[in-house]
Each structure stands twice: as structure tokens, then as C-alpha cells.
Amino acid sequence: MTCKRFIIDDPERMLFKVSRSVFTRPELLEKEKETIFNQCWxxxxxxxxxxxxxxxxxxxxxxxxxxxxxxxxxxxxxxxxxxxxxxxxxxxxxxxxxxxxxxxxxxxxxxxxxxxxxxxxxxxxxxxxxxxxxxxxxxxxxxxxxxxxxxxxxxxxxxxDEYLAGAKEYLDLIVDQSETGDMEIIQGTQEYDMKANWKLLVENSFDDYHVVPTHITYLDYLKDSGVEVALPKGLLMPAHGIGKPLGNGHAVIDNKTYRGRPIARWMPIYGEDAKPVIEEKRKELVQRLGEEKGMRIAETNRNLVIFPNLVINDGSSITVRTFYPVSYNHMKVTAWALGPKEESPEARRVRLDSYLTFYGPGGFATPDDVEALEVAQQGYEAYQEVEWSDISRGLHKEEQLNTDEIHLRTFWRRWNELMTGETTPGTN
Structure with a gap:
């Protein structure tokens, strides 16, 4: 395979670009299988x-x-x-x-x-x-x-243990939501296909830059249901968190939530019957874990990517999602809901309703994302004429916001290192 430059990582010029050929060259998939899927956890x-x-x-x-x-x-x-x-x-x-x-x-x-x-x-x-x-x-x-x-x-x-590096902190935040440390995959599996390159779903999974233009219907639904959502006049949701590299290609966006969380933050769409259950869980978290960690779990949500293809969304519910390429422009996606084993029937009801409402294949978010990635894949077929995608957002800043792109750059640097053997100088 001819080795072509896949990324431009130039901190001096504050520039980071990804060649669109990485989404469109079929022969790259065999190299990915060899150097990524055959060698990573x-x-x-x-x-x-x-x-x-x-x-x-x-x-x-x-x-x-x-x-x-x-x-x-x-x-x-x-x-x-x-x-x-x-x-x-x-x-x-x-x-x-x-x-x-x-x-x-x-x-x-x-x-x-x-x-x-x-x-x-x-x-x-x-x-x-x-x-x-x-x-x-x-x-x-x-x-x-x-x-x-x-x-x-x-x-x-x-x-x-060494491979997970900083991702362990975020797995701990998930498991510690259970009083006993016993989380469970809730019965039922979501399976669907996307006609897009698998790496596009990595990007999308922790990209908060797209939330308002892509998921405005969901935001309107929350607002109409009585949730306090300050919709921006422009097309960018105000940043409410950070983006953070975690080592070995893993990264996360860690946000102050603007919506509810079934685990410990009530909002009107959950119904009045769920309010005391959620408030009691909120108290339990603080008593067991302390004010700082308990409130962190209650008041923040996280989208975690463990390189190369595991995504855990800990937001309106907890979703465990994996995906694997069938071809360079086709992937199969599998997802499960995760929750504390001991939670009450009412808490489980709210969790599953939230899971299906937002993350389900027929929910508010996933169909939007499928459409976005499939039309991006179609557009990338013009890669020979329009060769590069820009992922420089936030590159000039020391603190990276959730709407910046350090998390995307973290994935691409590791992907490039495994595919070419080259390391790049950038850190932001």
C-alpha cells in the first residue's frame, strides 16, 4: 500500500487537517484490520x-x-x-x-x-x-x-489496565453510580447499519459542535416539555464542559448537563412519579461518594471513546456502543443500555425511556446522526478534488471546550501513529 500523508498536524501554524482519502480508499481497511483491530484491546x-x-x-x-x-x-x-x-x-x-x-x-x-x-x-x-x-x-x-x-x-x-490509561477514571464514574458496584447490560440489543466509514462515527460520538444544527428537534422537544434549555440565536450551543485526551487515543467530553439524568437529575419529561426516586438517588450518591464526586455524577454527562471503537455515552442514559467496518463505506453498529443492577422499577422505566427517546435507532438523535454521516460519506467521494477536512477548532487555546476538537485530534493522532508509525508534535 502506498503510504500517503493522512494528517497535517502543525502546531506552529495552528493547523490540523485530515485527508478525506482515509474515508474513501478501500485498501486502507485491510491496513486498519492489521494494525488497529488486530493489535488494540x-x-x-x-x-x-x-x-x-x-x-x-x-x-x-x-x-x-x-x-x-x-x-x-x-x-x-x-x-x-x-x-x-x-x-x-x-x-x-x-x-x-x-x-x-x-x-x-x-x-x-x-x-x-x-x-x-x-x-x-x-x-x-x-x-x-x-x-x-x-x-x-x-x-x-x-x-x-x-x-x-x-x-x-x-x-x-x-x-x-495500562491500555485504558485515563479512561479508567470515566469507567469508574459509570460503575460508581451503583451502590454495590454492580452494573448490568439491560436486556435488549440495538443493531443497525450505517453506509459510512467507521471513523466517522468515532468523530460524531464526542462532537458537541454539531448538537444544535443536527439535533434541534430534540432541543425543541425538551423546551416544549418544560425543560430549561436556552436555545442559542446562532447554531452553536454555548460550551458547558471540556474536551480531554486520556492517553492511547482515548478521549472524552465532560459536560455540565443542560438536561436531566435518570440517575440523579430530574426533568419534567420523566414525570412527577419519578421525581422522589431521582432525588433520593441524588442524596445517596452524595452520602456514599462525597459532595464533589456525588454531584459530579449527578450534574455532568460524558461521552467517552475508548480507542478504537467503543463509545460509552453517560448522559440522558448510559449507552454502550460498538461498531465495526463491513467495508470502507459501511459499518455495523451494536448498542446496549447499561444501568445499576439494584435500581427500582421506576428508575429503570425512566432510564429505558430516556435511552430509547434519544439514543435509540428510532429516537431523536440517532437517525439524525445516521443521516449526517451518510451524507458526509457521499460528499467525501470528491476527496481527490477537495482533499482535506479541517479539525483545528480550539487548537490555539490551552483549555479545550466540549465544542472544540481536541478529542477528535486525539483519535486521529493515535490512528495515524498506528497506520504509519509516525508520531506528530501536537498536543492541543
Whole structure:
């Protein structure tokens, strides 16, 4: 592959640009798979999805079919969902509970700890043939942080703890919303496609610059429902937070919320019945975590990107979202709602309503974002004539606001480093 300059990172000229070819050249995707998805820690699932011995879920992670499960002894695994005999999927169900996985092709059967336990006609194999070597293959690395499990196909990669770097602080802010530290993926999965390059969704996921022009319908809905939203005269929502790099390509926007949060900040659309529940949770957070941290959780929201393709939106609800490219201009997106395991039915009702209202595929925000990214992808087909996108917003400032673009630049610097081996001098 011809190595072309992908970014311009020039602090002296206060300039940062990204070549639009990174969204439109099909051959770049193979390089991304090799240097990014095959070498970075990739989110596979949450411990709450496999709580009981024998529980499993199957999903595609970084282009591979994966069985994420808890075996009969209680150990969590991530197996490659492929028979060691002739390659067929050994589990074709989306989720369930079982002691064994049986390949329907030739009936090879495996324990839920990966061992081979039954092979029809085993005595037909040559002397010395060892079925114990034919078990399910585990991913090279599987590690977790506070219930979030990640895998890595590079056995020599740094530890997950080192990789997450500053992102751990923001995962802590999510998990600490539970009195017991037990968060759970709420039953139900959102799956949808976008006809756009996967990196556009990274940009969009923590880009507050687009909120007013793209999501004005939602802001009008809040205002009409009695929420105090000071809509700007122009097309830019006043900045109410910061953008922050977290190391290793991770970044976050951390904002003072202008809307409610089901966890601890009531607003009229939640209904009067939810008000005492939310106010009680607010008090609990402060009592347990202290005024500063408790109010930080109650009064701020965060959009966290863990490089390369995990987004956790901790705002009107908590959304865990991953996405993976099918081709250079097509991605598949998967999202789940996350919440404290012990929360009351009323709190859960408000959480799910907020989740669907804003983040759902049929909600206020997601259809807007899908349309925005798909028309951007169409426009980028003119990349040979209009080559560069400018991401210099806020580059001259020491403190980066949530409407600036340091978080986008953080992603692109890491992406460029992995793709080219080059580091760039910029920091803002």
C-alpha cells in the first residue's frame, strides 16, 4: 500500500487537517484490520451478560465470531466460534445457557470450558492422535476492568489496565453510580447499519459542535416539555464542559448537563412519579461518594471513546456502543443500555425511556446522526478534488471546550501513529 500523508498536524501554524482519502480508499481497511483491530484491546462484553455458570452470548468482535461465556466452574472465556475440525460455527444461538457446544456439521462436542469431549468415530483416527489438542481456541488475551471485558488478538500487547490509561477514571464514574458496584447490560440489543466509514462515527460520538444544527428537534422537544434549555440565536450551543485526551487515543467530553439524568437529575419529561426516586438517588450518591464526586455524577454527562471503537455515552442514559467496518463505506453498529443492577422499577422505566427517546435507532438523535454521516460519506467521494477536512477548532487555546476538537485530534493522532508509525508534535 502506498503510504500517503493522512494528517497535517502543525502546531506552529495552528493547523490540523485530515485527508478525506482515509474515508474513501478501500485498501486502507485491510491496513486498519492489521494494525488497529488486530493489535488494540477491543470490547467484547460485560460481566452481567454471563452471570450464571453456563451462560453465553455470541457476537462478532473485530471481524471474528466469538463465544463470550462463563463455564461450569465460573470462569469467563472468549472462544473463537469455529470448530477445530472443519471450521463451522459450534454455536449458532445468540445467547443461552449450556454445558456443551456441539457442531452440527460432524457433531464434534466441546465442554463450555473449551475441551473436546466427544468425537464420532474417534477410533478411526491414527494412533497418537490427541483429541485434547482439538479443543476450542481461546482468544490470545482476555482481561477486564470493573466488569467490562476486552480481548486482544496480539498476545504481546500491553495489559488492559495500562491500555485504558485515563479512561479508567470515566469507567469508574459509570460503575460508581451503583451502590454495590454492580452494573448490568439491560436486556435488549440495538443493531443497525450505517453506509459510512467507521471513523466517522468515532468523530460524531464526542462532537458537541454539531448538537444544535443536527439535533434541534430534540432541543425543541425538551423546551416544549418544560425543560430549561436556552436555545442559542446562532447554531452553536454555548460550551458547558471540556474536551480531554486520556492517553492511547482515548478521549472524552465532560459536560455540565443542560438536561436531566435518570440517575440523579430530574426533568419534567420523566414525570412527577419519578421525581422522589431521582432525588433520593441524588442524596445517596452524595452520602456514599462525597459532595464533589456525588454531584459530579449527578450534574455532568460524558461521552467517552475508548480507542478504537467503543463509545460509552453517560448522559440522558448510559449507552454502550460498538461498531465495526463491513467495508470502507459501511459499518455495523451494536448498542446496549447499561444501568445499576439494584435500581427500582421506576428508575429503570425512566432510564429505558430516556435511552430509547434519544439514543435509540428510532429516537431523536440517532437517525439524525445516521443521516449526517451518510451524507458526509457521499460528499467525501470528491476527496481527490477537495482533499482535506479541517479539525483545528480550539487548537490555539490551552483549555479545550466540549465544542472544540481536541478529542477528535486525539483519535486521529493515535490512528495515524498506528497506520504509519509516525508520531506528530501536537498536543492541543
Amino acid at each position: 477491543i470490547y467484547v462484553g460485560h460481566e452481567s451478560e454471563v452471570t450464571k455458570k453456563g451462560d453465553f452470548v455470541t457476537r462478532n468482535v473485530a471481524g471474528r465470531p466469538i463465544i463470550f461465556n462463563r463455564d461450569s466452574s465460573g470462569r469467563v472465556h472468549a472462544f473463537l466460534n469455529t470448530c477445530s475440525h472443519r471450521g463451522a460455527l459450534v454455536c449458532r444461538e445468540r445467547e443461552g445457557n449450556c454445558k456443551t457446544f456441539r457442531c452440527f456439521y460432524h457433531a464434534w462436542t466441546f465442554s463450555n470450558n473449551g475441551d473436546t469431549i466427544a468425537i464420532p468415530g474417534e477410533d478411526s483416527y491414527p494412533p497418537g492422535w490427541d483429541k485434547s489438542l482439538m479443543g476450542l481456541h481461546s482468544v490470545p488475551r482476555l482481561e477486564s476492568y470493573r466488569g467490562f471485558y476486552f480481548l486482544n488478538f496480539d498476545k504481546h500487547a500491553v495489559s488492559l
